[in-house]
Amino acid sequence: MASPATLAPARASSWVDTLGGVVRESKRIVAAHTRHFLALSVLFLLPLSLLLVAAPPLFATPLLRPDPLLPPHETLLRGTAGGPLSAFLACACAAAAAALLALCAAAVITHSVRDGFFGRPVRVAAALRSLSSSLWRLLLTSLSAAVVLAAYAAIITSIFLLCLHVLPFLGFHEGHLDPTVFATAAAAVMVLGAVYLQVNWALAGVVAVAESNWGFDPLRRSAHLVKGMRWGVLCLILFFSVATGLVLWSAERGWASAVEDWPGAAPVVTLMVWTSAVTVVILLYSLVSTTVLYIYCKALHGExxxxxxxxxxxxxxxxxxxxxxxxxxxxxxxx
Incomplete structure (x- = not known):
């Protein structure tokens, strides 16, 4: 019978050292299985990046830039008849497709990174088979997080409205109560709270895949694992969020210039292809580093x-x- 495994004592590392280890290990895993992650990226991340890069300007252009050749009354009739509704349905379908692709990518890449980290064979077929058991757990966990965020936003909004109605009865003059200030404060509290929850829930998706949990349990489990690494988690979130935002912003600006000058759209098409490829790389390393961070956090907690x-x-x-x-x-x- 095997005795319990023992972890040799070592000096506790700071979150900076641990974060550096996460980055290096993520690069090692991707480099060791380049073709595998390339195949998964083509299947899931490339369509997702194309949606992120091309869908917003495509859907916004017909609404914000009506056809100048049409008379105003015909443009109005077309927009009233089905334009906005069709655009809304198209946006909803694109958002649903993007969410499904993101969940599938998170499931298969998490499965592959864990296999690669522990030296197990990394196969595309095995990663795709894992979707049948992990996709629904990821979906239910995401819905649980959305419910909590919606409840949090409703509570902050209710407190904001209650303050606006109660403070005049406490002697505060209505002229001294600026709704804009209250709205700004409420928005700041809402954003800070959402960021805090996002940091605590950063590992929830990995927990749902790796530990076969779903619902609110991965959220609580993630909040426990990130203790001592919250600053590192925040740095990862900010880095990948800012990088993705800059790439998508550059794509949107390029698309706007193409709408104004179609003869010179060839460089813009090249820009769109380049931004899609860069977005794929950013999303891939974001998912890989999150999974590696989960493993490191388990090690830091002696698990x-x-x-x-x-x-x-x-x-x-x-x-x-x-x-x-x-x-x-x-x-x-x-x-």
Whole structure:
């Protein structure tokens, strides 16, 4: 019978060191399985990036830029008859497709990264088969997070409206109560709270795939795992969010110039292709680094030894932690 695996004591690393290890390990895993992640990216991330890059300007152009050759009354009749409704339905379908592609990409890439991290064979077929069991868990977890966010927004809005109605009865003159100030404060509180929840829930998707949980359980589990690494999680979220936003903004600006000058649209098409490719890379590394961060957080909480023991029995395993040249060693002893 195997004795419990023991994790050799090591000096606690800061979140900066751990984040550096996450980045290096993410690059190593992608480099070691380039063709595998390329195939998954073509299947899921490339269509998602095309939707993100091309859909917003395509849907906004007919609404914001009516046909100048049509008379105003005909333009109005066309827009009233079905233009806005058709555009809304198209946007809804595009959003649903993007959400489905994002969930599928998160499921298969999380499965592949865990296999690659522990040295198991990484196969596209196995990753696709994992969708049948992990996709619905990711969907229910995402819906649970949306319910919590909606409830949080409703509470903040209710408090804001209550203050506007109650403060005049407490002696505050209506002229001194600027609704704009209250609305700005409420929006700031809402945004800060949403960012805090996003940091705490950053690993919820990985938990849903790796630990077969769904609903609110992955949210609570993620909040526990990120303790001690919240600043690192925030840095990852900000980096990938800003990078994606800049790329999509550059694509939108290029599309706007193409609408105004179609003869010179060839460079813009090149820009769209380039921004789609860059978006794929950003999304891929975002998903990979989140999964690696989950593994590192489990190790920091002392939860990885049992999993390592199961994967590598009768072995001494040096985990890829760069803890100032003090590696974490898992020793498994069999009797």
């Amino acid at each position: 990885l030894a049992g999993e390592i023991a199961e994967e590598f029995a009768r072995e001494y395993v040096c985990l890829p932690f760069d803890d100032r040249k003090v590696p974490h060693i898992v020793s498994v002893i069999w009797q």
